Amino acid sequence: MDSSDEEINHENEGVMMNQKRKRDRKQKGSKKQVEIPVSESEEEEEEDLIDRIEEEEEDRDEEEEDTDEEEEDTDEDHEEDEDGDEEEEEEEEEEEEEADVAFSTLGLSQPTMNAIRDIGFANMTQVQARAIPQLLKRKNVLGIAGTGSGKTLALLIPAVELLYKKKFSSHNGTGVVVICPTRELAMQTHAAAKDLLKYHTQTLGLVMDGAARRGEAERLVKGVNLLIATPGRLLDHLQNTKGFIYKNLKCLIVDEADRMLEENFEEQMKQIIKLLPKEKIKKIKNGQKITILVRTTALFSATQTTKVEDIAHLLFKSIPVYVNVGDGRSESTVEGLQLGYCIVPSARRFILLYSFLKRNLSKKVMVFFSSCCSVKYHLELLRHLHVDCFDIHGKQNQQKRTSTFSDFCEAEKGILLCTDVAARGLDIPAVDWIVQYDPPDEPKEFIHRVGRTAHGENANGNALLFLIPEELQFLQFLKAAKVPLKEYAFDEKKLTKVQSQLEGVVAKNYYLNMSAKEAYRSYILAYNSHSMKEIFNVHKLDLQAVATSFCFSGPPKINLAPDSSKSKFRKKSCKN
The missing domain is CATH 3.40.50.300 (P-loop containing nucleotide triphosphate hydrolases)
Incomplete structure (x- = not known):
């Protein structure tokens, strides 16, 4: 082989290697070697799994920078694609701006703002920025939001504000009911509500399967303004606890509705809805029939399924405001x-x-x-x-x-x-x-x-x-x-x-x-x-x-x- 052939071969090899590197950069799910040490002596020599992942993140960032440079070289050939990318970037910026809205812009009561300050939040998440204003206006809301989105506060803040503005006290009974599918979620929601009510006088209660029923009943009779409940125990108290005042209910919140149906609570939910005050009532005023909104409803789910839609039809008598924090996302899992x-x-x-x-x-x-x-x-x-x-x-x-x-x-x-x-x-x-x-x-x-x-x-x-x-x-x-x-x-x-x-x-x-x-x-x-x-x-x-x-x-x-x-x-x- 002469020298010219060798040069051509070297050039071809270089081109192929460059193409391979580009493919590797674009390829998702690439295989990484994760080394797990066997003994303590090896632990000192081996790289930590977390460190390796951090290095992978740095490598990926560098690869993305390289890809960005390559894309800049071809901008003139792809003007239409660039316009589309700019529109997508604008949409993403709008979502980011929405997520940066401060709680102080909502016009919340001072006790609630003090509680939010103590919790340590200043700005709202996407679901909070979209759902809270609607719920404060007493609109029905159907939301699709996963765990970690901030939906718990999105539901509880308007509930606390409603009780505060209506001047609820123990003798008024229950004004808001939050239904959770599991005891653990109910406990977590109760803890969040307790933090929000820190500077309020309204009462808080928790009823759930597995807890002492007699103590729950005694607290309900005394008056619980904001009630967190699992479906089975709530239905039990609605049917059997004398002195449980829920005729003044102003808001019903159903969290994790898809999970609720997975746990076979569908029939219990139907019975609960029948027992609770209706969403709207009709009255005659000045000779005319008018419809008065009695209570609002908020339903949140991580997924939207046919069964969730069925329970939504049962809950909502009017078309709810639809909130989907998944809009515009390219992936289903949590960022980070x-x-x-x-x-x-x-x-x-x-x-x-x-x-x-x-x-x-x-x-x-x-x-x-x-x-x-x-x-x-x-x-x-x-x-x-x-x-x-x-x-x-x-x-x-x-x-x-x-x-x-x-x-x-x-x-x-x-x-x-x-x-x-x-x-x-x-x-x-x-x-x-x-x-x-x-x-x-x-x-x-x-x-x-x-x-x-x-x-x-x-x-x-x-x-x-x-x-x-x-x-x-x-x-x-x-x-x-x-x-x-x-x-x-x-x-x-x-x-x-x-x-x-x-x-x-x-x-x-x-x-x-x-x-x-x-x-x-x-x-x-x-x-x-x-x-x-x-x-x-x-x-x-x-x-x-x-x-x-x-x-x-x-x-x-x-x-x-x-x-x-x-x-x-x-x-x-x-x-x-």
């Missing part, structure tokens, strides 16, 4: 999140989880499991490994769940093992990592789970999804749902080598062994009841590998019926 997944052989799942948690003991981490049995077992197993954890699941009593929730919220660091009972509505501050150890039932559940991190403006968080090789098709559905994910790799050699020791512990410890069997069984039953059976096919599971992940040397002998119906499986398995 770093979303990733790792492909891990089924047998190595727990070892990777343990190695990851051991590395992040100084962080705040939530780990999601598919059943309460799995939560209980992994809690016990991790404690054997000297990794302390919190746990929340549906089999716990109310007092336990309340105290755990409070302790984890107040902790500067900690690991919370949970089922989807904690996936929505709980505003747990400063969660660094969401680990989805067991995949969610569908993409929207993934979004609900990761909503626990990156709350508020300029917040950052990380989410990690565990997938076995057979589940990779799930990524296509996440992509279709506009959930951007990148792959994290891990070094097998650097995982903690404790598998044989753990199998020995589980084999010898009777109670841990029984717990492991229940968790193993529940995992398979939950897998069989998965809604996306074409991906999560129980018949394709390697039961030996699954058993290894639960620290068995071989599949335990348990009662399984893989061909049973979904409903039967759900009854048998440990529920969330």
